[in-house]
Amino acid sequence: MNTIIPNAIERVLLDEETIAVRVHELAVQISTDYVKSDNLVLIGVLKGAFIFMADLARCLTVPHHVDFIALSSYNRGTVSTGAVRLIMDTRASVTGRHLLIVEDILDTGYTLDYLLRTFRARNPASLRTCVLISKPDRRQVEVPVDYLGFEIPNEWVVGYGLDYSDRFRTLPYIGVLKREMYK
Ligand code: IMP
Ligand code: MG
Secondary structure (H helix, E strand, O other): OOOOOOOOEEEEEEOHHHHHHHHHHHHHHHHHHOOOOOOEEEEEEEOOOHHHHHHHHHHOOOOOEEEEEEEEOOEEOOEEOOOOEEEEOOOOOOOOOEEEEEEEEEOOOHHHHHHHHHHHOOOOOEEEEEEEEEOHHHOOOOOOOOEEEEEOOOOOEEEOOEOEOOEOOOOOOEEEEOHHHOO
16 A cells, blocks of 8 residues: 655654554453453543554454543643543443553553543443553653553654644554654
């Protein structure tokens, strides 16, 4: 396939093939771990996780439901302020169910920390996290990640669900945004 690389992209960091292989590996691991637990619910964090979640869910070999939440994280450009607000909750009740939060990227950790506290308070049967990308250098709060796709350096990445000001989400690869785009 002919991959289109917009001018705003510095370079491709993770190509389609690399992502697909890793997502499949994560799905095998998750399917193994949840083989004995019914009532698995994947909770995708909108909007960023929508593509990752769709690919991951279709690779799972265990029964599961999908649900979504949406957050607003009061970003100023590429800078997170740390304040998080739930703007759309899950459709179904999560009490007594096995929850797997599916997130696109872990940066400061504020978002996932907020989600873990929020869902823990609702008494699920279990609560784990699956994150496609982590930027460990940026962490402000430590959060447990049970399933991790990739660790990357501190750069702004877009594509495969990830955006910059709501742009570039549907690029099939994950690319580094040119610094001049947000400097
Ligand atoms: P955290 O709360 O700082 O961990 O930020 C998590 C959220 O920031 C993610 O869910 C993304 O929406 C956004 N984010 C952080 N880094 C990037 C990036 O490199 N590209 C796109 N979105 C990002
Ligand atoms: Mg996100």
